[in-house]
Amino acid sequence: MATQASSTLPSGRLSLRDRLSRLTFLEACKLLGPEGKTLIQQSANQWEITIADDVFLGGDLFRLKLPAETKGGRPVVVTITLMAEARNRLHWNCNRCRTACEHVGAAFSLILEEKLALGLAAAPPEPRTPVESLGEEALIARALADRAERAKTEKMTVQSVDSTQPWTDYTVTNRLSGKSYRVALRGTEPGASFCSCPDFRTNTLGTCKHVMHVLNKVRRRFKAEALRKPYRRKHLALHLRYDGDEVTLRLLTPEQVDEAIIKVIEPIRDKPITDLHDLMKRLAKLQKLGRDVAIYPDAEELIQQRLLQERLRSKTEEIRTNPAGHPLRAEMLKIPLLPYQLDGIAFAAGAGRAILADDMGLGKTIQGIGTAEFLANEAEIKKVLIVCPASLKSQWRSEIHRCCYRDVQLVGGGAAVRGEQYQNDCFFTICNYEQVLRDIIHIERMNWDLIILDEGQRIKNYESKTSNVIKSLRSRFALALTGTPLENRLDDLYSIVQFIDDRRLGPGFRFFNKHRMVDEKGKVLGYRNLGELRERLKPILLRRTRDSVKLELPQRTMDIVRIPPSDEQAVIHAGHLQIIAAITRKKFLSEMDLLRLQKSLLMCRMVADSTTLVNKEDPGHSTKLAHLDDLFERVFEEEGRKVILFSEWTTMLDLIERPLKKRGHGFVRLDGSVPQKQRAELVHRFQNDPTCQLFLTTNAGSTGLNLQAANTVINVDLPWNPAVLEQRIARAHRMGQLQPVQVFVLVTEGTIEENLLATLAAKKDLALAALDVESEVDRVDLASGLQELKSRLEVLLGARPEAPVDETVKQKEEAATQALSMAHRERVASAGGELLGAAFKFLGELVSQQESTPPPEALVANLRAGLSACVETDASGKPRLSVTLPDTSSLDGLAQALAKLLAIGQPAGV
Known part of the structure; x- marks a missing residue:
C-alpha cells in the first residue's frame, strides 16, 4: 500500500479542511512525486464520483471510495490525513497500490476541482443584478x-x-x-x-x-x-x-x-x-x-477555415439547387439517398461546422456518414472521430459497413488498451462520451479532420465537465447530430452551438442579456429576439421536421387514451398532491422540503401507473393494466401488428409481462440491466422473428434503436420531457418504415399526468420558435400559474432550483377568478356548504343507527386525505371544498340525490 507525506507549511497548526482548502496544483504534483502531474491530469475523469456517496470529509480524515477493479473485489479506498507528529503534513494512503497511483491522483484531482462542493471554498456571494x-x-x-x-x-x-x-x-x-x-x-x-x-x-x-x-x-x-x-x-x-x-x-x-x-x-x-x-x-x-x-x-x-469553405461552397451549392436529380444520390454511398438527405450532407459539408437537427427518425446517421464520405472526396480528410452514447457504438459500426467501404475502429476495453486504439489507421474511430472524459489525453494527440457528435444534446449543459471537455476537442470540420437541440431551455442550444462555432452566438453574458427575460431575482420569465437568433443560426443549423418530408414518411396517428384511476390510486395520489401543494406554497424551500417534494412528485407519477409501484404490495390496483389487457386483445386481432411499449419503471414492465405470458404473446425486454452486447440480439429478434410481437423497454430504448418492424407504439406513462416522447415514437416512425404508425399515450385522469400534456406542448412551442426558419415568433413568455409550478417541479427533479413562484402573478390570478360574480358565488357556496354539511351529518346519524361498529380508522383517514386535497381556506379563514363535475347534467343528479337524502324521515310535503 502506498503512503506519502507533504512538506510543512510555515503557518501554525491547521485543520485538515484548512490544509486542503489551501492546496494548489503544484503542491499536489510535488506531493505525488515525479509522475504527480501526469497522475492528476490522467485520473481527473477516469471515474464517475458522487461526492455524497463516495467521499467522506470530517475531522482529520478525507476518504474517497472508488469501485472495485474486478467483479466481487474490494473497492479501492484512498485516505488523506494530517500527520500527528508533524505540523500541517499531509499523509495519503491507497489500499491497492504500493506507489503513487491513479487512485491517489483521482483523489487530489477531485479536491482541486470540487473545493466548493466539498466545503473547502466559500460559497459565491449573493446574486447581483441579473446580467x-x-x-x-x-x-x-x-x-x-x-x-x-x-x-x-x-x-x-x-x-x-x-x-x-x-x-x-x-x-x-x-x-x-x-x-x-x-x-x-x-x-x-x-x-x-x-x-x-x-x-x-x-x-x-x-x-x-x-x-x-x-x-x-x-x-x-x-x-x-x-x-x-x-x-x-x-x-x-x-x-x-x-x-x-x-x-x-x-x-x-x-x-x-x-x-x-x-x-x-x-x-x-x-x-x-x-x-x-x-x-x-x-x-x-x-x-x-x-x-x-x-x-x-x-x-x-x-483564414484556413474560410478558404476551405469557399472551395467547398461551389460544389455544395450545386448539389442543393437540385438534390433530387443529382447523381450523388446514387453514387456517394452503397445505398441510395433521399433528396433531403443529400441536401443535408451538402449543407453540413458547405458549412464546414454544422448542426443537423432533423426530427428523430429522418436518417441523421446516414447523413453523418455521407458528410464524412463527401469531405473525404472533396477535402481529402483521413481521420473521423465519432462520439456517441455507449449503446449506439455497435449500431454506428453496422451503419458504416452498410453505407460505405471505409474501415472502422470501435474503442473499448480497459484504459491501457484504449490508448492504443485511438492511434489506428482506420478512417472512422468510434467512442462514447464517457470515454472522451477518461481518454482525453490520447484523443488530443491525434489530428482529427472531422468530429461527429451523435445525440449532441449530451453537451447541453454548457458548464458541465463533459460539455467542456468535448468542446475542447479540435478539428477542421465538425458535425453535431441531434433531434432535440432545444430540450428545456435556450441555454441547451447555446451549449451545442459553442462546440460547432464558439463565436457564433457570442459570449454567454451577451447571449443571455440579448435573449432572456428575467425578473429582478434573475428568474427566467421568457425569451426574446428569437428572429435575430434564427438568422444567426441559419448558416450552421439545418432542421427538417416530419411535416416537411411527410411525403416520404408513412402516416402517423396519435391516440391519447384517458383512463380513470381506481379509488385506491386516487386516494394515494391525493395524499401526495396535498404534500406537494403545501410545500410549494412556502415562500422559501429548505433542502428537506426539496427532498419531500421530489419524493411526493415521484409517488404521484408512479401511482398513476399502479399502486404496486408505490407501496410494493402485489397485487395492486391499476386501471392502466386492465386497459392494457383490452388494448392488447384489440391490437393483436389484426395480423402483422408489432408493438413497442415504453414505461419509465421496470416494476411496471414486470406487471405488464403477466398478461402477455398468459395470452401467449412473444416479446423481448430491454432495460438498464441488459448488457450492451445483448441489446443488438434483442433488436434483431424483434425485427426478424414473426412470433415476437412486442418490444418492452424503459427509456433505455428510447434513443438510437431502429425498430421499423413495429407499427404501434404504446406509452404507458408520460416522460417529463417532450424530446423523450418524440425519441420513443421515432424508434418506429422513421426513414425505412413502410407502414402507418399508430401511437397510444395512456394518461390517468385527475393525476399529474394530465398536467404534463400542457407542459410538453409549451416546451415544443419554444423549440419551434427558436429553430423553425419559417417561424415569425420573436418572443416566448413562460406561462404562470400551474405551468410555472410544473417548471419548478421539473427543475427539482434534477436541475438547479430556481426562484420561488412570483407572488404578484399568483395574486393576479386569484383576483381574476374572484372577479366573476364574486358576491353571488359566495352566497351559493356558503348555502351549499351548509346544505352539504347538514346532509352528510344527517346521513351519518342514519348510518350510526343501523351500524354500531365505528368505521375503520384507516378508511376514515384515506377519505379525509382525499377530501383535504380539495379543501382551501377562504379570506375569512373558513374551509372551502371544491369539486369538479363531469358535465352540467350532473348538477341535476346531485340536487336530486341531496333532496332525497334530506327528505328521509321527513313528513310528506315538508
Whole structure:
C-alpha cells in the first residue's frame, strides 16, 4: 500500500479542511512525486464520483471510495490525513497500490476541482443584478470587472520572453489547473494584446484575466514612463481584432515601411480584410520582396477555415439547387439517398461546422456518414472521430459497413488498451462520451479532420465537465447530430452551438442579456429576439421536421387514451398532491422540503401507473393494466401488428409481462440491466422473428434503436420531457418504415399526468420558435400559474432550483377568478356548504343507527386525505371544498340525490 507525506507549511497548526482548502496544483504534483502531474491530469475523469456517496470529509480524515477493479473485489479506498507528529503534513494512503497511483491522483484531482462542493471554498456571494437586466455599458463593465477580480485573486506564474521591456510575449500558467497560455502584450487598452486562452477567443472584450494579470505585474515592475511608450512593431502581422460582437481580420504594420511594401498593403491597411484570395496574392508579393508576415494562431485558423469553405461552397451549392436529380444520390454511398438527405450532407459539408437537427427518425446517421464520405472526396480528410452514447457504438459500426467501404475502429476495453486504439489507421474511430472524459489525453494527440457528435444534446449543459471537455476537442470540420437541440431551455442550444462555432452566438453574458427575460431575482420569465437568433443560426443549423418530408414518411396517428384511476390510486395520489401543494406554497424551500417534494412528485407519477409501484404490495390496483389487457386483445386481432411499449419503471414492465405470458404473446425486454452486447440480439429478434410481437423497454430504448418492424407504439406513462416522447415514437416512425404508425399515450385522469400534456406542448412551442426558419415568433413568455409550478417541479427533479413562484402573478390570478360574480358565488357556496354539511351529518346519524361498529380508522383517514386535497381556506379563514363535475347534467343528479337524502324521515310535503 502506498503512503506519502507533504512538506510543512510555515503557518501554525491547521485543520485538515484548512490544509486542503489551501492546496494548489503544484503542491499536489510535488506531493505525488515525479509522475504527480501526469497522475492528476490522467485520473481527473477516469471515474464517475458522487461526492455524497463516495467521499467522506470530517475531522482529520478525507476518504474517497472508488469501485472495485474486478467483479466481487474490494473497492479501492484512498485516505488523506494530517500527520500527528508533524505540523500541517499531509499523509495519503491507497489500499491497492504500493506507489503513487491513479487512485491517489483521482483523489487530489477531485479536491482541486470540487473545493466548493466539498466545503473547502466559500460559497459565491449573493446574486447581483441579473446580467439580462443590464444595458450594454454596464454589461461590458461587469464582464471586465469579473475578469479583473480573477486576475487579482487567482494564482498564476508568468514567464517573460524579454524581461527588459513590458511589450513582449509571456507564458502564463494557472497554478491551480496547471494550464498554460501565451500572452502577447502590446499595450494597456483592450484589443491591443492577444491571449491564446478560450475566453479571449470568444468574450469579444479584447482582454482576459491572463492579459490583466500580466498587466498588473508589468505595472509594478516598470515605471510609468516605460509604459507610456507604445509598442514598436518591427514586422508585419495578421491578427484578429475583437470589436464587440464582430471579429475582423486585420493587418498590423510597423511605423517604418518601404514604399514598395506600402504599395502592396495600402488597400488593406487599417481595414477589415474580407477578400482572402486577394490577401493571399498580396502575401505572395510581400514574400517576393523579402518581407514575411507573422500570423497569429487564431487568425491562421480563421483564414484556413474560410478558404476551405469557399472551395467547398461551389460544389455544395450545386448539389442543393437540385438534390433530387443529382447523381450523388446514387453514387456517394452503397445505398441510395433521399433528396433531403443529400441536401443535408451538402449543407453540413458547405458549412464546414454544422448542426443537423432533423426530427428523430429522418436518417441523421446516414447523413453523418455521407458528410464524412463527401469531405473525404472533396477535402481529402483521413481521420473521423465519432462520439456517441455507449449503446449506439455497435449500431454506428453496422451503419458504416452498410453505407460505405471505409474501415472502422470501435474503442473499448480497459484504459491501457484504449490508448492504443485511438492511434489506428482506420478512417472512422468510434467512442462514447464517457470515454472522451477518461481518454482525453490520447484523443488530443491525434489530428482529427472531422468530429461527429451523435445525440449532441449530451453537451447541453454548457458548464458541465463533459460539455467542456468535448468542446475542447479540435478539428477542421465538425458535425453535431441531434433531434432535440432545444430540450428545456435556450441555454441547451447555446451549449451545442459553442462546440460547432464558439463565436457564433457570442459570449454567454451577451447571449443571455440579448435573449432572456428575467425578473429582478434573475428568474427566467421568457425569451426574446428569437428572429435575430434564427438568422444567426441559419448558416450552421439545418432542421427538417416530419411535416416537411411527410411525403416520404408513412402516416402517423396519435391516440391519447384517458383512463380513470381506481379509488385506491386516487386516494394515494391525493395524499401526495396535498404534500406537494403545501410545500410549494412556502415562500422559501429548505433542502428537506426539496427532498419531500421530489419524493411526493415521484409517488404521484408512479401511482398513476399502479399502486404496486408505490407501496410494493402485489397485487395492486391499476386501471392502466386492465386497459392494457383490452388494448392488447384489440391490437393483436389484426395480423402483422408489432408493438413497442415504453414505461419509465421496470416494476411496471414486470406487471405488464403477466398478461402477455398468459395470452401467449412473444416479446423481448430491454432495460438498464441488459448488457450492451445483448441489446443488438434483442433488436434483431424483434425485427426478424414473426412470433415476437412486442418490444418492452424503459427509456433505455428510447434513443438510437431502429425498430421499423413495429407499427404501434404504446406509452404507458408520460416522460417529463417532450424530446423523450418524440425519441420513443421515432424508434418506429422513421426513414425505412413502410407502414402507418399508430401511437397510444395512456394518461390517468385527475393525476399529474394530465398536467404534463400542457407542459410538453409549451416546451415544443419554444423549440419551434427558436429553430423553425419559417417561424415569425420573436418572443416566448413562460406561462404562470400551474405551468410555472410544473417548471419548478421539473427543475427539482434534477436541475438547479430556481426562484420561488412570483407572488404578484399568483395574486393576479386569484383576483381574476374572484372577479366573476364574486358576491353571488359566495352566497351559493356558503348555502351549499351548509346544505352539504347538514346532509352528510344527517346521513351519518342514519348510518350510526343501523351500524354500531365505528368505521375503520384507516378508511376514515384515506377519505379525509382525499377530501383535504380539495379543501382551501377562504379570506375569512373558513374551509372551502371544491369539486369538479363531469358535465352540467350532473348538477341535476346531485340536487336530486341531496333532496332525497334530506327528505328521509321527513313528513310528506315538508
